[in-house]
Amino acid sequence: MQLVAKIHRWAGGLIGLLLALLGLTGALLVWKGAWIAWTVPGIDKTITTSPLELAGVTESLIGNSSQAPNYIIFANHDVAVHTINTGSKSGYYAKSDGTVLASWDSIWGRLETFLFDIHHYFLIGDPGKTMTGIAGLLGVGFVVTGLILWWSMRKTFKFRLWPTRMTRPSIIRQHRDLGVVLAPLLFLTMLTGVMMTLQPVAALILLPFSSPAEMRAANARPEVKAGSAENADWRKIMTVAQQRFPDAHIRLASLPRKTGDPITIRMKQFDEWHSNGRTMVWFDGETGEVLGTVDALKLPQGSMIYNLVYPLHAAKIGGLVYKIAQTLTGLALTLLGSLAVWSFWFRRPKTRKPD
Numbered sequence: 281m282q283l284v285a286k287i288h289r290w291a292g293g294l295i296g297l298l299l300a301l302l303g304l305t306g307a308l309l310v311w312k313g314a315w316i317a318w319t320v321p322g323i324d325k326t327i328t329t330s331p332l333e334l335a336g337v338t339e340s341l342i343g344n345s346s347q348a349p350n351y352i353i354f355a356n357h358d359v360a361v362h363t364i365n366t367g368s369k370s371g372y373y374a375k376s377d378g379t380v381l382a383s384w385d386s387i388w389g390r391l392e393t394f395l396f397d398i399h400h401y402f403l404i405g406d407p408g409k410t411m412t413g414i415a416g417l418l419g420v421g422f423v424v425t426g427l428i429l430w431w432s433m434r435k436t437f438k439f440r441l442w443p444t445r446m447t448r449p450s451i452i453r454q455h456r457d458l459g460v461v462l463a464p465l466l467f468l469t470m471l472t473g474v475m476m477t478l479q480p481v482a483a484l485i486l487l488p489f490s491s492p493a494e495m496r497a498a499n500a501r502p503e504v505k506a507g508s509a510e511n512a513d514w515r516k517i518m519t520v521a522q523q524r525f526p527d528a529h530i531r532l533a534s535l536p537r538k539t540g541d542p543i544t545i546r547m548k549q550f551d552e553w554h555s556n557g558r559t560m561v562w563f564d565g566e567t568g569e570v571l572g573t574v575d576a577l578k579l580p581q582g583s584m585i586y587n588l589v590y591p592l593h594a595a596k597i598g599g600l601v602y603k604i605a606q607t608l609t610g611l612a613l614t615l616l617g618s619l620a621v622w623s624f625w626f627r628r629p630k631t632r633k634p635d
Contacts, residue, residue, distance in 0.1 A: 288425045291418055292620035298402075298415045299422075300617030305399040306469070307610025310595045310603050312392050313358040319391075320373050320382045325360045328376055331518035334530050337362065337376045338514045342535075344378030351534040351544075358555060358596070369393075400477075413477030419470040419613075423463050430460045443619070451623040455616055465609040472593035475586070482586060490582025498579050499558075506542040507566025509535055516568040521545040521561040524573055531556040535565075542571050552576050553591040 308315075317323060328334055334354060341352055347366040355362050361373045361381060371393075372383035384390045387397040402408035430437075436453070439461060443454040459466070475482040483492045514533075521530060528547035535543060543565045548557025558576035563569065576587060591597045595606040 284425050285429055288422060288429060292422060292617070293625060295415055295418055296617035296619075296621040298411070298617070299419050300614045300621075301402075302399060302412060302415060302419075302473070303610040303613025303617060305395045305610075306473075307607045307614070308395055309392070309399060310607050310610070313360070315392055316359055316361060316373065320361060322375065322379070322381050323361045323373075324375050327355055327357060327360065329529055331522040331530060332515060333376075334533075335514040335518040338518070338533050340376065340378035341374055344374075344380075349535060350537065351532055353532050353556065354530065356529075356531070356555065409477050413474050413481070416470045416474040417478065417481065420467060420474065423459070423467045423470070426456070426459050427463055430456050448623045451619050455619060455623075458612060459616055462609055462612050465605060466613060469593060469606065469609055469613075472589045475589050476593065482589075486582035486586060489585060490580035494580050495583045495586070498583055499574060501544075501560075502542065502562055502572035504542070504564075504571050505540040506536065506562075506564040506571060508539075509543050509565025512543060512563075512565040513568045517543060517545065517563050520563075520568065520570060521547065524561055524570070525549060525559055525575070528557065528559055549575075549577055553588050553597050555591065555596040558587045 328337060337354065338352060341362065341364055342349060345364065345366070347370070350365045350367070353359070353363040353365075355376075362376065363371065364374055365371045369387050370383075370385045370389075373381045375381060382390065384393055387393050387403070397403055400409060400412060402411055404411075433456065437457050437460070438453070439457055440454045441458065443450040475485060486492075486495070518530060522528070525547050528549045530545060531548050532546035533543070534546070542562040545561045545563065546557055547559040547561065548554065549559050552558060554576075558574070558579075560572075560574040560576075562571040562573070564571055576584070579587070595603045598605075
């Protein structure tokens with residue numbers, strides 16, 4: 281038990297601030313849609329779902345854009361404005377007629393893009409993504425070891441949002457008791473974060489349900505060379521996509537990144553949790569021919585479980601109650617991580633010198 285306590289304490293002292301940063305940025309990102317609605321002027325809150333209307337929106341956005349869009353995420357009730365990505369660090373928000381309401385050409389251009397980059401990449405790109413995954417994996421370990429350590433002290437439990445005093449014993453008691461209350465949500469949030477950033481971990485967790493090869497094959501884009509999308513018939517594409525999945529909503533249109541790539545239409549069926557859906561229809565941009573489809577409700581069990589990871593992590597389900605719960609979880613992680621570092625480095629008991 282002493283070894284577990286020592287590992288828990290040292291690991292928390294070393295990476296507590298990283299977890300605190302992930303918790304704070306995650307809590308803020310839960311409210312991304314509300315922030316955009318508050319800070320982007322001129323948003324038309326009428327949500328378009330008709331395939332023909334979305335085709336017109338796509339044509340307007342492509343025609344009025346100074347840069348060729350990589351993809352368009354259509355407005356919904358969470359983010360009530362069309363989001364157009366034009367690069368890894370650039371994009372804009374626009375109305376259905378193509379009017380640009382706000383834009384950015386770096387991660388610093390909008391608060392939400394800055395927070396997203398911190399939360400996912402620690403501002404250093406792909407190495408940062410691996411770091412967030414490792415930090416989350418250690419966070420899962422903290423929850424497990426914390427529960428083990430709490431069990432022997434369970435009779436002293438007393439719920440506290442804040443330590444009674446800023447002394448090391450008081451901080452440890454508050455840390456222990458607040459952590460156990462939020463342990464299920466902390467475990468879920470960090471595990472889902474790990475699964476999104478460390479694919480080998482996700483594959484290992486999902487292995488009892490489906491093999492990695494089976495999941496890759498079921499979600500694979502068709503290996504067919506497509507024609508140019510320069511003069512794509514968006515009305516035909518959107519209409520045919522809707523016909524393939526009549527009960528689904530069209531959520532995203534992705535344009536070819538290089539010659540030979542197809543147009544991708546992502547759709548959300550009623551029983552899908554993912555806000556943008558994982559149902560796919562691929563088109564030849566030149567002929568409008570369907571090259572392949574993926575029905576998210578008929579995927580292997582492992583893939584269907586994986587598709588629940590993002591909505592659980594980002595509070596895209598459960599309405600306001602779950603948003604608040606995830607916000608409190610993120611803020612609690614911020615408090616637990618920062619106070620763990622404070623108590624470890626600045627409130628350690630002084631070693632008594634021998635007489």
